[in-house]
Amino acid sequence: xxxxxxxxxxxxxxxxxxxxxxxxxxxxxxxxxxxxxxxxxxxxxxxxxxxxxxxxxxxxxxxxxxxxxxxxxxxxxxxxxxxxxxxxxxxxxxxxxxxxxxxxxxxxxxxxxxxxxxxxxxxxxxxxxxxxxxxxxxxxxxxxxxxxxxxxxxxxxxxxxxxxxxxxxxxxxxxxxxxxxxxxxxxxxxxxxxxxxxxxxxxxxxxxxxxxxxxxxxxxxxxxxxxxxxxxxxxxxxxxxxxxxxxxxxxxxxxxxxxxxxxxxx
Numbered sequence: 591x592x593x594x595x596x597x598x599x600x601x602x603x604x605x606x607x608x609x610x611x612x613x614x615x616x617x618x619x620x621x622x623x624x625x626x627x628x629x630x631x632x633x634x635x636x637x638x639x640x641x642x643x644x645x646x647x648x649x650x651x652x653x654x655x656x657x658x659x660x661x662x663x664x665x666x667x668x669x670x671x672x673x674x675x676x677x678x679x680x681x682x683x684x685x686x687x688x689x690x691x692x693x694x695x696x697x698x699x700x701x702x703x704x705x706x707x708x709x710x711x712x713x714x715x716x717x718x719x720x721x722x723x724x725x726x727x728x729x730x731x732x733x734x735x736x737x738x739x740x741x742x743x744x745x746x747x748x749x750x751x752x753x754x755x756x757x758x759x760x761x762x763x764x765x766x767x768x769x770x771x772x773x774x775x776x777x778x779x780x781x782x783x784x785x786x787x788x789x790x791x792x793x794x795x796x797x798x799x800x801x802x803x804x805x806x807x808x809x810x811x812x813x814x815x816x817x818x819x820x821x822x823x824x825x826x827x828x829x830x831x832x833x834x835x836x837x838x839x840x841x842x843x844x845x846x847x848x849x850x851x852x853x854x855x856x
Contacts, residue, residue, distance in 0.1 A: 611674040719752035728760035
C-alpha cells in the first residue's frame with residue numbers, strides 16, 4: 591500500500607498505467623477511468639488525493655504514446671483517451687462530458703512551467719496542435735509569460751499549431767507583444783555580443799596563424815639555405831675527391847719516374 595502519493599514518481603505512475611492498459615487490451619480508457627484504475631493499482635487508503643498526483647498522472651498520460659509504440663493516445667473535446675491497441679478505429683464522437691472539477695489546461699500549464707518540466711515545453715496538443723508557448727502567449731498570465739519567454743529555447747516560437755499559427759501569431763495583448771519583443775531583442779544583443787567575441791577570437795587565431803606562417807616561411811628559407819649549403823659542400827667534396835685522385839695518380843707517376851732515373855743511373 592502506498593501511504594504517500596505526494597512523492598509518487600512519473601515512472602511509478604507509468605508502470606501502473608501500463609499494467610491497467612495491458613491487462614485490458616482493446617478497452618478504451620478516458621482520463622477519468624484510467625485515473626481511477628491507476629489509483630486502485632496503488633492500493634491507496636487515502637480519501638484525499640494530493641493535486642500533485644493528478645498533475646503527474648496527466649503528464650504521464652500525455653506522453654504515453656511516445657513512451658510505448660503499442661499505445662494509442664488521442665484527445666477529443668478536451669478529454670484524453672488511451673488504448674493498448676494501435677489498430678483500433680478511434681470513435682469520431684463521444685458523449686463524455688468534461689469534468690469541471692478536473693485539471694484545466696491552464697492548471698496543467700502553470701504546473702509544468704512553475705516546476706520547469708522542460709520535456710513538456712515541446713509537447714503538442716493532439717487536438718489543437720498547441721504547445722505551451724501557444725497557450726501562454728495567447729493569454730494574459732504575465733507571470734507565466736515572463737517565465738516562458740525567459741526560457742532559452744527560442745526555436746519553440748516557430749512551431750505551428752493545427753491552425754498553422756506560431757506562438758507569436760497567437761499573441762492578442764500588446765503588453766505580451768512588448769514583453770516578447772524586449773526579450774528577443776535582449777537575446778539578439780546577447781547573440782551579437784557572443785558573435786563579436788567569436789569574431790575577435792577568430793581574428794586572434796588568424797593573426798596567430800599568420801605569425802606562425804611567417805615563422806614557417808623563415809624556417810623554410812633557412813632550410814632552403816641549409817639545403818643549398820649542403821649541396822655546395824657536396825659539390826666541393828666531389829671536387830676534392832677528384833683532385834685527390836689526380837694527386838694520387840700524379841704522385842704515382844713521379845715515383846715511377848724517380849725509380850726509373852735511379853735505375854738507369856746506376
